[in-house]
Amino acid sequence: MRKLALSVFTMLILASLLLAACGPATTPTPEKIIQTVEVEKRVIETQIVEVTPTGQVAPTTYPRNETLYVSGAAWGPASTWNPFQPGMLANTTGTIGLVYEFLFFYDPLTDKFIPWLAEKGAWTDPTTYEVTLRKGLTWSDGRPLTAEDVKFTLELGKKYPALWFSPLWTNTGLTDVTLVDETTLKLTFKDPLYQEWENYLFNLPIVPKHLWENRSEEDITTGANENPVGSGAYLYLTHAEDRNVWVRNENWWGIPIFGKPAPKYIVDIRTSSNNVALGMVVKGELDLSNNFLPGIATLAEKGYVKTFYEKAPYMLSANTAVLFLNTTKKPLDDAKFRRALAFAIDVPSIVNVAYANLVKAASPSGLLPTMSKYDDQEVIARLGYTFDTAKAKQMLADAGYKDVNGDGFVEAPDGSKIELQVTCPNGWTDWMAAIDIIASSAQAAGINIKAAYPDYGAWNTALQGGTFDMTLNNWAQMSNTPWTLYNLLFRHPIQEQMQAGNFGRYVNQQMFDLVDALARIPTTDETGMKAATSKIQELMLTEMPVIPLWYNGLWAQWTETTWTNWPNEKNPVSLPTTWSGYWQMGGLQTLINLKPAVQP
Amino acid sequence: MRRYLTRKILIYTLTFFLAVTIDWLIPRFMPGDPIRNMLARVSVASNASAIQMMYDYYARLFGLDLPLWQQYLNFWKALFQGNLGISTYLFPTPVIEVLKRAVPYDAFLLIPSILLAWYAGNNFGAIAARSKRLDNFILPLSYVLTATPYMWLGILLAWFFGIVLGLFPIAGAYSFSLRPTWSWTFVLDLLHHWFLPFASLFIIDFGGWAIGMRNMIIYELEAEYSRYLTALGAPQRLIRRYAFNNAILPQITGLALRLGVIVAGALVTEVVFSYPGIGYLLLAAIQNQDYFLIQGCFLFIILGVLIANFVIDLVYIVVDPRTRRGMVGESA
Numbered sequence: 026m027r028k029l030a031l032s033v034f035t036m037l038i039l040a041s042l043l044l045a046a047c048g049p050a051t052t053p054t055p056e057k058i059i060q061t062v063e064v065e066k067r068v069i070e071t072q073i074v075e076v077t078p079t080g081q082v083a084p085t086t087y088p089r090n091e092t093l094y095v096s097g098a099a100w101g102p103a104s105t106w107n108p109f110q111p112g113m114l115a116n117t118t119g120t121i122g123l124v125y126e127f128l129f130f131y132d133p134l135t136d137k138f139i140p141w142l143a144e145k146g147a148w149t150d151p152t153t154y155e156v157t158l159r160k161g162l163t164w165s166d167g168r169p170l171t172a173e174d175v176k177f178t179l180e181l182g183k184k185y186p187a188l189w190f191s192p193l194w195t196n197t198g199l200t201d202v203t204l205v206d207e208t209t210l211k212l213t214f215k216d217p218l219y220q221e222w223e224n225y226l227f228n229l230p231i232v233p234k235h236l237w238e239n240r241s242e243e244d245i246t247t248g249a250n251e252n253p254v255g256s257g258a259y260l261y262l263t264h265a266e267d268r269n270v271w272v273r274n275e276n277w278w279g280i281p282i283f284g285k286p287a288p289k290y291i292v293d294i295r296t297s298s299n300n301v302a303l304g305m306v307v308k309g310e311l312d313l314s315n316n317f318l319p320g321i322a323t324l325a326e327k328g329y330v331k332t333f334y335e336k337a338p339y340m341l342s343a344n345t346a347v348l349f350l351n352t353t354k355k356p357l358d359d360a361k362f363r364r365a366l367a368f369a370i371d372v373p374s375i376v377n378v379a380y381a382n383l384v385k386a387a388s389p390s391g392l393l394p395t396m397s398k399y400d401d402q403e404v405i406a407r408l409g410y411t412f413d414t415a416k417a418k419q420m421l422a423d424a425g426y427k428d429v430n431g432d433g434f435v436e437a438p439d440g441s442k443i444e445l446q447v448t449c450p451n452g453w454t455d456w457m458a459a460i461d462i463i464a465s466s467a468q469a470a471g472i473n474i475k476a477a478y479p480d481y482g483a484w485n486t487a488l489q490g491g492t493f494d495m496t497l498n499n500w501a502q503m504s505n506t507p508w509t510l511y512n513l514l515f516r517h518p519i520q521e522q523m524q525a526g527n528f529g530r531y532v533n534q535q536m537f538d539l540v541d542a543l544a545r546i547p548t549t550d551e552t553g554m555k556a557a558t559s560k561i562q563e564l565m566l567t568e569m570p571v572i573p574l575w576y577n578g579l580w581a582q583w584t585e586t587t588w589t590n591w592p593n594e595k596n597p598v599s600l601p602t603t604w605s606g607y608w609q610m611g612g613l614q615t616l617i618n619l620k621p622a623v624q625p
Numbered sequence: 626m627r628r629y630l631t632r633k634i635l636i637y638t639l640t641f642f643l644a645v646t647i648d649w650l651i652p653r654f655m656p657g658d659p660i661r662n663m664l665a666r667v668s669v670a671s672n673a674s675a676i677q678m679m680y681d682y683y684a685r686l687f688g689l690d691l692p693l694w695q696q697y698l699n700f701w702k703a704l705f706q707g708n709l710g711i712s713t714y715l716f717p718t719p720v721i722e723v724l725k726r727a728v729p730y731d732a733f734l735l736i737p738s739i740l741l742a743w744y745a746g747n748n749f750g751a752i753a754a755r756s757k758r759l760d761n762f763i764l765p766l767s768y769v770l771t772a773t774p775y776m777w778l779g780i781l782l783a784w785f786f787g788i789v790l791g792l793f794p795i796a797g798a799y800s801f802s803l804r805p806t807w808s809w810t811f812v813l814d815l816l817h818h819w820f821l822p823f824a825s826l827f828i829i830d831f832g833g834w835a836i837g838m839r840n841m842i843i844y845e846l847e848a849e850y851s852r853y854l855t856a857l858g859a860p861q862r863l864i865r866r867y868a869f870n871n872a873i874l875p876q877i878t879g880l881a882l883r884l885g886v887i888v889a890g891a892l893v894t895e896v897v898f899s900y901p902g903i904g905y906l907l908l909a910a911i912q913n914q915d916y917f918l919i920q921g922c923f924l925f926i927i928l929g930v931l932i933a934n935f936v937i938d939l940v941y942i943v944v945d946p947r948t949r950r951g952m953v954g955e956s957a
């Protein structure tokens with residue numbers, strides 16, 4: 026019996042070894058490898074000159090000095106390379122930006138658009154936008170990229186309402202796209218939302234007509250688009266459960282214009298926890314980590330890792346953490362109460378304790394530092410808020426909120442008890458620490474607020490369905506326009522489900538009109554934009570339906586053992602990030618600027 | 626014999642239907658909506674009506690716009706066609722594809738560690754029960770090992786062997802600089818990455834089995850039949866063999882149940898060592914209300930547990946004469 030057990034056991038071990046050996050191979054199957062080779066071959070056929078076919082066999086190891094190891098963008102296995110698939114692309118960061126490109130890139134640090142596929146683009150009259158593409162653009166399969174492709178991509182949004190950019194036609198005002206010649210397009214609008222349109226310029230990926238025109242609606246909206254063919258600086262090489270690998274496109278049209286990205290390979294690693302990412306950074310196995318690592322300030326001070334700023338806050342600001350107040354619930358429907366609450370929240374402790382100085386307190390306007398020129402300092406000085414428990418108590422008392430039953434917490438003017446909950450998704454440890462501070466500092470001012478951490482799904486349902494009391498949200502990332510933030514804060518009309526903003530269901534037609542007016546101001550009219558944002562800030566700070574608290578960082582820590590010349594405060598030329606949606610805001614520029622630490 | 630098997634199979638089939646129904650039901654009772662989670666971050670510029678259109682489109686795609694009873698029937702229909710649906714969390718990957726890619730990693734990690742720990746733990750336990758000196762050493766050690774929080778042990782192993790000594794990698798199933806190929810380099814690399822997670826699972830399991838076996842053996846050696854055998858003057862070897870044969874029975878049940886839930890993965894191992902596998906995905910699926918992935922995972926867990934139980938039933942016929950006798954009595 027023992028012998029039997031032993032032999033069964035040996036067999037099982039062997040079987041499991043075999044299984045496992047097949048395991049990793051299943052993800053990049055041999056077939057797929059062959060396919061990649063084919064793609065590269067096609068490239069050679071059209072651009073014969075440089076490469077010999079022998080060099081085209083897909084490598085089995087990536088040389089350390091040619092490879093950039095990054096993490097922090099992907100949180101699950103890769104599942105799609107379809108540039109039109111909402112919300113899923115973080116797991117294949119690079120699909121948009123590295124493979125598929127845009128008409129323009131945008132540099133948030135200088136607030137300038139960088140002509141990318143487009144050579145230039147401008148409003149020729151208030152309702153006509155003319156865009157001219159660069160000459161000599163190519164897809165990675167060697168076919169030319171022309172105005173036809175741009176027209177095709179734009180019109181997909183008209184044809185299929187399920188695509189995320191279909192509001193370009195129904196909302197932004199686009200009515201017609203006409204080809205002027207090979208490289209020029211004329212876009213006709215009716216009542217254009219200028220601010221929104223310019224956001225599309227660097228967010229709408231252009232796809233090749235010759236590969237997409239015969240696809241079904243299902244394929245376009247829900248297909249996984251394996252082995253994507255784009256126009257960008259990198260090509261898809263392979264992926265596995267815990268990684269995506271991209272290889273430089275040696276025939277990229279942009280090399281003569283922008284320069285060649287330094288790393289030949291990008292290995293984007295999905296780590297299952299921040300501890301692992303931290304360990305890998307310390308071991309030098311990761312060049313750039315875009316994870317939120319709580320203790321990074323200490324490591325940066327000791328010189329283990331580099332960060333954008335040498336001192337606090339170490340990180341650039343990427344988005345604003347805003348406390349949404351459910352204005353349909355008592356007493357959050359009372360502006361006086363909301364304003365008092367703003368003074369009661371201990372933001373300095375959130376910054377110092379919950380984040381150990383990795384973030385900055387937000388401007389009361391909510392706008393990111395890159396948008397600070399739209400802050401109306403006069404309005405903020407007059408109506409802004411700072412943490413001041415005594416003042417919050419005073420404001421509550423003035424508004425009639427008094428502790429009637431002697432439990433240490435105030436009751437509403439009508440005598441009813443106040444019990445509120447502040448929420449964030451369970452497991453988001455930094456936010457959980459932050460809402461603990463929100464709750465305890467509000468309690469100190471006499472407002473009975475308790476923190477709760479539902480699961481992400483439940484949190485999200487409460488957020489969109491409007492059943493929460495107060496919750497944190499940060500869905501407006503760095504952008505070209507202050508409208509992006511105010512559109513999130515004051516989205517309208519109010520519907521049963523608020524999926525993309527105004528979660529607190531704040532109703533104020535005056536505010537809605539102001540945000541709509543901002544959307545219609547041409548982006549060249551900076552004075553007009555400032556006037557509009559000033560009015561929004563005045564109303565927002567008077568009514569306080571949302572409370573901007575702090576800026577979440579553009580988490581980035583890197584080492585310089587393999588790659589140097591990272592952007593930092595002394596060399597603020599681009600963003601050190603691999604996050605999805607940020608390649609076109611300086612992420613790619615960072616790759617172009619990198620230099621090998623040891624010259625080969 | 627046939628009657629015994631028919632009855633068992635009938636019970637298992639019923640249990641399967643019931644368990645799968647619960648498996649289908651439970652995710653739908655969770656607060657939250659898979660499609661809203663899927664579309665949550667499409668905020669770029671779309672207006673409310675467009676998002677509603679996208680919502681309706683995807684709801685139709687997943688069949689979530691139908692009444693519940695219809696969804697339930699469709700679920701069974703699809704299941705019999707071998708279709709587990711499409712994951713919303715890893716859209717548009719079919720659930721079966723997700724499982725096929727992730728489960729081999731778990732099998733590679735769990736099967737050897739469970740079997741080896743079982744084998745080694747039982748033997749050590751059996752030996753320890755008979756040797757005072759070994760017992761004094763093995764028993765406290767085993768207690769410490771089983772009582773160690775697994776997360777803590779894993780982090781400690783990763784930190785000491787991975788970072789301080791630098792002997793083993795701390796993340797991934799194979800080097801991030803490698804592509805899977807049939808080469809010694811790759812196989813060795815695979816084993817190199819496999820060792821720490823394997824060792825952590827082995828150590829924890831080992832302690833549990835060893836304690837169990839030790840206690841069982843001591844109990845059996847004190848049993849009437851052992852005393853009777855001793856009184857008859859039977860050799861110690863024979864008595865110990867009988868004791869071992871009896872003591873191993875509950876351990877076999879334990880082993881089968883442990884093997885049955887392999888599809889659930891090893892969540893903590895996967896998190897600590899950043900090792901790919903289904904545990905982490907299952908957690909993400911639950912957090913994102915990915916009905917289809919949850920259903921798929923639990924379907925295999927149910928199958929695993931039922932099959933394991935069925936195998937135990939069969940194995941008991943072989944290893945436990947009492948079961949055989951019972952069956953004979955039954956059919957007589």
